[in-house]
Amino acid sequence: MDIVKKEKGELRLAIIRVEGDLGIHRSSELLAALTDLEKGKYFHIIVDLHRVKFICSAALGILISTLQGLLKRGGSLELLHLQDGVKEKFKITQLLDKFKVYGSEEEALESFDPRK
């Protein structure tokens, strides 16, 4: 799991690039990474799922509960590059409309532009 931290004006944001399918073990790593970022006051997080072809229910739960926590702090959690099988899981569980989903990193970073 690759994590890139960026500062954009006063915003502290981070991009997590998940390397491989999100089963129960990688979900625990994702939770640990998200928790560390929140502790470090990175309240705007982009999760890049480009390399994820499978996502388990535990990972869906981690993403939605983290989103709720970040929203309460005025932050956000956005998703990048959803593969078909992964998007289907978000749709089935009616979580897709809870997240902002982008097709490119540039587009996602643009959404944080304070001038917009």
Add this chain to the structure above:
Amino acid sequence: MVDEAKDFIKILTISSRTEEIRGVLRELKAYFGEKNYLGIKYQRLLGAIYEALTNAVIHGNRSDETKKILITYLDCVDKFEVKIIDEGKGFDIESIPDPRLPENVIKPNGRGLYLIKNSVDELCFGEKGNEITMGINK
């Protein structure tokens, strides 16, 4: 492996460790490859088996490594079926809330069984609630 008429049956047991699940799926994926079972249905079934095995390890057998999980595959002419039995106390299927309801949709858990239901053509549970059978039509 035991052949019975045209059907293909395999029975295996694993211990209650989530690390075992990957091996089970890898082997089944290889079998699907050999048989040219490559459609989206088989991908969805693999996802459903992952969820069911995770439930069996974590919720059924409470990750007690002394407890086993029995897995049976049945490959028939018209369907592929998987049965998973754990040694847990079982649960009441009716007690599982719908994760799509507004009061549940943001909860961190409770989606596994719903994903299973939406990934297979047939789903049934043993009376005790520690047995799940999932099937797809070919």
